[in-house]
Amino acid sequence: DLYPSISIVYDTFHIIKWYNDQVVDSLRRQEGKRLRKMADKLADDGKRDEAAIVEQERQLLFGARFLLLANNRTLEAKDKLNRRLNAEAKDSARRDGRNPDEVGHRRTDNAESKAAILSSNEKLQNAVKAREELSDILSSSNPDLMRKKLEDWAKVYSSVGISQLTKFTKTVVNRMDGIISRATFRISNGKIEGVNGFIKALRRSAFGYQDFDYFAYLIWEQTHKDSLYGKPSSGGSVRHYSRKKPYNQKRLKQTVFKLSDDSNKEAV
Template identity: 30%
Template sequence: MSTSFLYHAFGLPGYDYVRQEFVGGNILLHVRPKGKLLRCPCCRSRNVLHRGVSQRWLRTVPVGFKPVWLVVEVPRVGCTSCGIVRRIELRIAEPRRRHTKAFERFVLALTKAMTMLDVSRLLGVGWDVVKDILKRHLQRRFAKPSLAGLEYIAIDEISVRKGHKYLTLVMDLRCGKVVFVGDGRGADSLKPFWERLKRSRARIRAVATDMSAAYIGSVLEHLPGVAVVLDHFHVVKLMNDRLTEVRRKLHRELQDKMGKSVLKGSRWILLKNPESLNPERQEHERLQEALEANEPLAKAYYLKEELRQIWKQPNKAAAAAYLEQWISSALTSDVGPLVKMGKTMAMYRTGILAWYDHPISSGPMEGTNNKIKTLKRQAYGYRDQEFFKLRILGIHEAKYALTG
């Protein structure tokens, strides 16, 4: 070991090698700052006098599996310019931390390829140390994402803790980054976002959202006149729910066992897109059988299929005409859940057709939601709410969210 080895292998410029020790499987490297590092920590003056030394132990990058500690002789100095007496500042570590910045970079690189638990086991440090390093990194990078230049956004909610707790996310649709995580759901959860958006002076052109009156109301209150695009994934999902309602109702009312079993077996087939039906499992035949036996179910099924065509029209005018026809078929279907869906579609027609002016959707949010689900599965994932939110804000950088 030598001063130049310290410099080249450990990235420690400005330190002299003093001696090495091997204690209980640890490598201890005693080092001393060179004279040029002697500055006043307050005013940076070089006019300082020695006032003794103290020791600081810093964990740094390992050699193989061996933990390495830098034992730094930290001089205390008295400043002749500003009069303060204090330990000099070490650039190689943050104040009050027990590891070097190099160690932090090493930990961060490892967390990209392993779970936090793996990293803590590999390095022989507590899980909380790894978490603390990651959390401070996320705070520096993502605590306040810039909203300047934001144009197209999607708003959606996610459930944390099985429906007991919600978070509201806002995504920048140009790059897929989550730019805001609000507590709860509904209009209140968006308040801090609107405040920050106002300060950023961004000009939002369109917002994709689901058919939540609370979100839409909040958007129109803060961005009057903005185009609100009702996300077609959510519309299709709502229709699927209505179809399921029709099937359940029929199932309850049916007396004969044969009919019941036909209906029961059709559950997933009804919701599938026709092009993905599986011929090997006779899904076409089973679908036909269920539809022929139940007229309301057939109506619901065909309306569901026709609904998808709203977004496949050549232009907005054609789509408007198609949508009107769809609404009137639903309203005259004489099937409760379908009439309800017809009314919903009529109420939200502007937002549905707005897609033709701004073809956006919260589809990209789905990919993020899947990553968040993985994040949630980890035991420590959301015990620390702030850490959980920061991880969501940085999730676009994780190729996949690691658990553990």
């Protein structure tokens, strides 16, 4: 009400990620627990062969998180790449006089495994199908058409008997305006997410930093590589950076970074 000209926009990436977390992965864990109880009951009744089959299905579902969250294009591309890498590894082994059977064991059946899992579990099949349809709807650039398709989608999948999906359809209806805004404002915060992921990886690779100032400068340096190293260093100025009071109170050596004039202006 205070800012009527501002529109809330939910980008496609986070909507699909939200769906994967709240529906697909949650349903996968729920089905795994159901299969475990079924296998235990069959084993208690003396039906060990049937219990072994159910347990095998549960184990397949337990390790299928990546398969269910990834789309078919990603899995097919991964299988194609792995087949090529396997062939190259075997050719290299033959040239080196090694046994080619010892190398080239990358998985090449991701797409087939996903299809097999979905064919044996109707609920997961419906959940993945709903996600694919939702992704197609979110790619529309017509707000009115997107609204109509989303309303029809929510109406259909709210009554399929999957509690997680029913809850998600209610959320879609309640946040319809923000989702529809995606058709008008084709914006994404992918760059921000990328920088955040990079910062987390940088911190994790060093198991944390005791000196926050030094950590902040490393972030700045890594995010300005083009301006730092993409230009000749001749004629540049020298910027001195030192960690004066680290956590252990020991004075460390001063670190000198040579920056170009443009980069030096950005660093100030």
